[in-house]
Amino acid sequence: MTLQRMDNVGIVVEDLDAAIAFFTELGMELEGKAEIEGRWADLTVGLDGIRCVIAMMRIPDGHGRLELAQYYAPAAIGAAPPAPNTLGLHRVMFAVDDIDDTIARLRPHGAELLGEVARYEDSYRLCYLRGPVGIIIGLAEQLG
Known part of the structure; x- marks a missing residue:
């Protein structure tokens, strides 16, 4: 199968x-x-x-x-928010058109930038955000 x-x-x-x-x-x-x-x-x-x-x-x-x-x-069990290096499900990554605009739109909904927006060579701008219930999402903006 x-x-x-x-x-x-x-x-x-x-x-x-x-x-x-x-x-x-x-x-x-x-x-x-x-x-x-x-x-x-x-x-x-x-x-x-x-x-x-x-x-x-x-x-x-x-x-x-x-x-x-x-x-x-049964009631949900609380846990400490994961760090990027916590064992288990790491994050969910989304491709976006404009990373700066996306971050600005998500901040009023509780999004917190974990580090900074970084550039990977001439390919991508990338960042991690902490979202609802402490989950980590990644954003990737393709360059060029």
Whole structure:
């Protein structure tokens, strides 16, 4: 059997509406929202009594999605925000047309630049931002 595609990356958030606003400002589109609960959800995730709301955010070209989830039961478990070198899921990188404009638009939604916007040779301008619930996103602006 062959891998077909990467369907989505899941992110648990404290405030679903704020996370939707953040990723909408980044340029993603809300594909839909759904309440998730029931035995099938418990079996899939490996937790009992799941009750959450998810929002599927689609990348404009339609080839990738983020699944944002706000858990009501069992309650979400807090953790320290990851650093760029924390083991596990590192970050999600997005290609953007204008990195400076994107940063400016995301700051009112809580985005914090982790370092600086850096130039990689004559190819890219790159940066990492901390977004909702401390997740790290990367931005890449292709030069030339």
